[in-house]
Amino acid sequence: MAVKVNFYSLPQFQQAGLLYSSDLKPILKQSISEKIQYFIHKKTEGTELFNKKDYPAALEKYHQSLTLFRWIENKNPNWNNRQINDNDLIYKNEELTEDVKSCLITSYLNIAICSLKLEQWKEAELACDEVLKIDDKSVKALYRKAQAIASPSSAGAEEYQKSMKLLKQALQIDPKNLVVWQKFNEIKEISEERVISGECKKNLREAAPTPFTNxxxxxxxxxxxxxxxxxxxxxxxxxxxxxxxxxxxxxxxxxxxxxxxxxxxxxxxxxxxxxxxxxxxxxxxxxxxxxxxxxxxxxxxxxxxxxxxxxxxxxxxxxxxxxxxxxxxxxxxxxxxxxxxx
Known part of the structure; x- marks a missing residue:
């Protein structure tokens, strides 16, 4: 028996599959070739907005392009006026042909890079995970996931190690990728600096004289x-x-x-x-x-x-x-x- 998923715990790009399904309903009924043409149109709009640094608007277009192939239907026609009931939801997916895979990978990668720009780290990481489920050798997905893990201000030694591991995977696939090498060396340097800084602080605390008490x-x-x-x-x-x-x-x-x-x-x-x-x-x-x-x-x-x-x-x-x-x-x-x- 399938486990019911809490809609409100889903990443934004997956929730968008319900929010845009009503507006895109006529398109969702069309053939794959027609969907792909509409996908290209939405992707182009998103790229133009991205180049203008309007990342929220660009992200919206990329969400719409994803919804063409993965969307959610609600059996309750009045769902907009009340809290969403998970039992009313039906998750829809187009068959994973090579063309559909290509469109999905492009959508998720675009969502990931927009999320990085908006500092929505977890959203970017999850979008990259979706790409890696389709293509575990996607250098862009490994690279952007590494960015998402290492970028938060709360990132520490554990996150840096995870990030460098992902970048090593990417370099095994594409050893001559200078962008990945640059990011790997950057994170490695930051990690080493944090370790040295932590050791210095520890040594200073241990070396500092104990204040006189009464x-x-x-x-x-x-x-x-x-x-x-x-x-x-x-x-x-x-x-x-x-x-x-x-x-x-x-x-x-x-x-x-x-x-x-x-x-x-x-x-x-x-x-x-x-x-x-x-x-x-x-x-x-x-x-x-x-x-x-x-x-x-x-x-x-x-x-x-x-x-x-x-x-x-x-x-x-x-x-x-x-x-x-x-x-x-x-x-x-x-x-x-x-x-x-x-």
Whole structure:
């Protein structure tokens, strides 16, 4: 049993088979030779309009030329006054003689190129598909379908690959076709540029420094990690070293309380703009912020691997110390700018 097609889901050129069937009814009853003569007349009108760049009017003529061989009849005589019922439709096709095939291919190709000019990409693609059902070696259909797939602004890597595949098929049929070669190289170049652009954007995102968050939150995180270190230091660690870390931990907690008071009311944006000019350090500088990030990451990695004998972890302590020095420089500037030390 044939599946009923939803009329409103059909491409425009197929819907036109119903819309023009009433006007062309006298012609539709004539012989194939008479239809072909009328087809030539409509095609000529369409070409003249196309050359004048009146693409909508040209498309209308090409729709009419197609309707001569493929049209739709409606059993309901009042269908113009109500919604179309799919059960009332009868799809008509002329027998596919060589002459009819030639007329159909010409009509679909003309519809495709008009649709491309009007940026009706899907309509152009579907028209080319109809040609390829009749002649799968039509270079023009492969070429215009490739254009329809690659032209939308939303086209991406997948569409470019499909388009180039179609153009390769066309070149296998006609290897000396310079127009197809030009389009193939053009799409290939665009595809490569998009890939490079995407990789550059990805690399820039990965390379960009992470903006500083609220320093209070950073301190809370640091305090928690330092408390973990102090509580899990190896028994082989010198007691004086443990005491030194405990003392520094208390200082950080004290600085946190002072900083919390001095930075009250500042927005996140204002916090990221703080610059430690007194110490010659600019935290908005890409290199500086990257170094801070690297030092912090190495310090965190060291903490995750704890406990370790202290003699095996001096590299990690160096980076943690570097982070602390930079942080204290920021803290000193912040306190001074708020008048705490004045």
């Amino acid at each position: 320093p209070i939150n950073e301190l809370d995180d640091m305090i928690a990690k330092w408390e973990y270190m102090v509580n899990h230091m190896s028994t082989s660690t010198d007691s004086s070293e443990v005491h030194k870390f405990q003392k520094n931990l208390e200082k950080i907690k004290k600085y946190k309380a002072q900083l919390k008071s001095s930075l009250a009311g500042l927005t996140e944006k204002e916090l990221t703009k703080l610059k430690t000019n007194k110490f010659g350090i600019d935290i908005s500088d890409y290199i500086v912020s990257s170094e801070i990030k690297e030092a912090k990451n190495k310090g965190v990695e060291l903490i995750r691997n704890y406990p370790l004998p202290i003699k095996e972890s001096w590299g990690g302590w160096f980076y943690i110390s570097l982070f602390i020095i930079i942080f204290l420089a920021l803290l000193a500037y912040s306190l001074e700018s708020k008048g705490i030390y004045s």
